[in-house]
Amino acid sequence: MRRSLLPGMAALRTACPTVGGQAVMEGVMMRNGDAYALAVRLPDGGIRAQRLPWFSLTRHPWLKKPFLRGFPVLLETLVNGIQALNRSVEATANAQEEKLEGWHLALTLGLALLMAVGLFVVAPHLLSLIMLWLHLGGDVEGLSFHLWDGFFKCCIFMGYIWLISLVPDIRRVFQYHGAEHKAIHAFEAGGEVSAAQAARMSRLHPRCGTTFLLFVICISIILHAVLVPLLLMVHTPQGIVAKHGLTIAFKLLLMAPISALAYELIRYAARLADGFWASVLRAPGLALQRLTTYEPDRDQLDVAVVALREALGPEAGENIRTAPYTVG
Template sequence: MHVPFSRAWRRCRRVLSASLLAAGCPTVGGQAVMEGVMMRNADVYALALRMPDGSIRARRLPWFSLTRCRLLKLPFVRGFPLLVETLINGVKALNRSAEALAEGEEEPLQRWQLALTMLMAVGMAVVLFVVAPHGLSLLMQRLGLGGAVEGLSFHLWDGFFKCCIFMAYIRVISLAPDIRRVFQYHGAEHKTIHAFESGQTVDADFAARMSRLHPRCGTTFLLFVICISIVLHAALVPLLLLYWTPEQAWIKHAGTLLFKIGLIIPISALAYELIRFAARMDDGVAATILRAPGLALQRLTTDEPDEGQLEVAVVALYEALGPEDGARVLTVPHSLLDDVPARD
């Protein structure tokens, strides 16, 4: 099946933007999708969408997991497999939302096409946040404004450019109307989770009074990844080059880039534990300082939702919890994506 490049590019962009919005939550967490919200509860997730006719439709699905093995659940090990499974499930939810909203206008992507979309998104992320900052830091060295890759100044430039590219990327994608809508649903997801965690009865009106910022947000996770990567790259790359000194410059830089890509595994593991620690901390000065950068960044990746978007998020929460656990979640009438009659 031929998939136009423009369609593949749109999906790749949506995967990258959605990865900013994936919550690093071990129980009830979520992600904004196209005109809807995905909510996860343990081994299942629910997808709720606002359809073009104004109705809300939802579906409950199994959560694909890489961490059923006890070893992969260990602290400082679980971060990377959780990141991978969140990306896989997020891409599936995003694809399902796009297909449902198209209502037959587009043919569904095959499994290999989904895998290709994910690989394109991961490749684009590596280019933007690993290769480009390294290349710009090398340019600073050539201009006499920074040192060699063995020195600290090179990695300070690398971190500076990484942060700039990250912020610029968020700003650029926010200009797209469909991504702006996703950011509103992101805010609705956060408000609904806050409402649920309060222990009170949850409905759209109550969720509207909650904050759109959440300490376990995937945006905060990515910020922690960037900050930890700056520290580890500055410490470990010079150590690597102390023992591995190729004569050709291009080999040295290629090897350094591969080393940085490999460090994504321990970096994501550390970032996951840090975000969990920050979320569990009692309110106070230390907690405020640790949470502040991520919460400030969420002001760019969330917008205030309207009542209709909050209704969709509440439906997603109810379907993820199920009738028993979701007894205190009050939804508006909605139907299921597999055409089960509407529930009141």
């Protein structure tokens, strides 16, 4: 009998806690509600875990509403992800460096957002301008410009993932990414959760952040192609620099609604019962995860299961079997 590609999908629609995670340096971060756990493989071979409060921007009820929660969730995920990554580097390097807090954290987050804007908004736009000057595409008022823009976004995104996967340390992070998915699948499937059980699961998961980024790119292509020409019909500045400056600024303003739409779409795709439309919505993200996840080894799966156990806290049952680890 062929093993299902996504075991545990039915369990996503049950009352079990929705656990998500992220790979870090030599470890895994798992979130459950208002807390997250970080489990790291130490240089001496042991596993250390700690449970920490989740920094949230969506505590007010109106920020939890559909189509409003997406952008705040993205920002808080970046903040908590950077903090978890920083802690994992400190643990694995056995360093006593200052933690990223206060303005250090704000600066790091700002630089990360600036790099993302440069790579995925400004660079594709400028490359599409080059196609215009080469007479291979139209201006921003036409569809061809935005098709080129979307093409370059996808190429930059895929190329970036491929290039960083060549770095040995990043490749190990991608293995921990696979371990995180496998542990979550084992939990959602019910029954015993252990490294051995997780090893049988798929390393691909429909709620992955990689899928979210792909949805952001796809939605941005559609909205830019529709809304930018409408904006320029209302107001077109004099001069090419002003026109394209306004277009880039408008694209930046659209980041919030685009991320909100992408967030709702990925949640909808994860909740869908298995079938044609579910497969269509999940397929691109799952295919992309073949680049951002690698098959983990037993030691990496042990770390992921420890992170899951600590994230669940009092909700964890006796069915979650971990390797020995220390807390603190």
